[in-house]
Amino acid sequence: MPKITFYSQGLHPPHKISGEVPSGMSILDASEKLGILMRHDCGGFATCSTCRVFVHEGMRNLSAIDLDEENMLEEAKLPPPYRLSCQTKILGEATCPAEVVVVIDDDMDWSKGAFGFLSEIPESVRRIARIMVEKKARKSGLTAILPDFAFPTLEEVKKKLEEVSGSPALLAAFTKELYESQ
Numbered sequence: 001m002p003k004i005t006f007y008s009q010g011l012h013p014p015h016k017i018s019g020e021v022p023s024g025m026s027i028l029d030a031s032e033k034l035g036i037l038m039r040h041d042c043g044g045f046a047t048c049s050t051c052r053v054f055v056h057e058g059m060r061n062l063s064a065i066d067l068d069e070e071n072m073l074e075e076a077k078l079p080p081p082y083r084l085s086c087q088t089k090i091l092g093e094a095t096c097p098a099e100v101v102v103v104i105d106d107d108m109d110w111s112k113g114a115f116g117f118l119s120e121i122p123e124s125v126r127r128i129a130r131i132m133v134e135k136k137a138r139k140s141g142l143t144a145i146l147p148d149f150a151f152p153t154l155e156e157v158k159k160k161l162e163e164v165s166g167s168p169a170l171l172a173a174f175t176k177e178l179y180e181s182q
């Protein structure tokens with residue numbers, strides 16, 4: 001499987017997380033799988049650029065830039081080797097594992113800011129929470145998902161998670177509730 005390493009800029013010591021991810025996974029999904037919460041305000045539609053990463057190594061192991069990504073990068077004045085993590089897939093075969101190293105701008109890394117709590121909750125629940133928040137935002141016609149604007153807000157998700165996190169049964173019920181609310 002391809003290997004990806006994330007660095008956050010400007011931290012001492014640097015915040016570094018590596019792991020293997022399935023070939024074809026987007027960099028954004030890979031970050032989430034490894035417990036890093038990157039901003040992605042438009043929900044992965046190539047219309048915001050908040051999911052940008054600076055590709056330090058391994059550009060050849062990434063999918064090609066399509067027109068939507070190219071337009072957004074141009075509009076946001078992000079020259080190569082910047083990529084939009086929501087649009088960029090990590091490629092590589094089992095016989096020829098690829099390696100990619102990316103750097104996240106510090107203010108685009110939610111893991112260390114107000115949303116750090118999300119990296120402590122189980123990945124499965126976090127993914128559902130993310131999908132749910134994004135889906136509801138899209139249904140409401142929002143083009144950007146802002147932490148305190150989406151419904152339910154991440155703050156509401158946090159509160160609920162704090163209530164249920166001590167009990168596997170409550171956590172399971174909450175997970176079901178999230179699924180059903182979609």
Ligand code: FES
Nearest residue numbers: 040044046049086
């Ligand atoms: S999440 Fe908005 S461009 Fe990637």
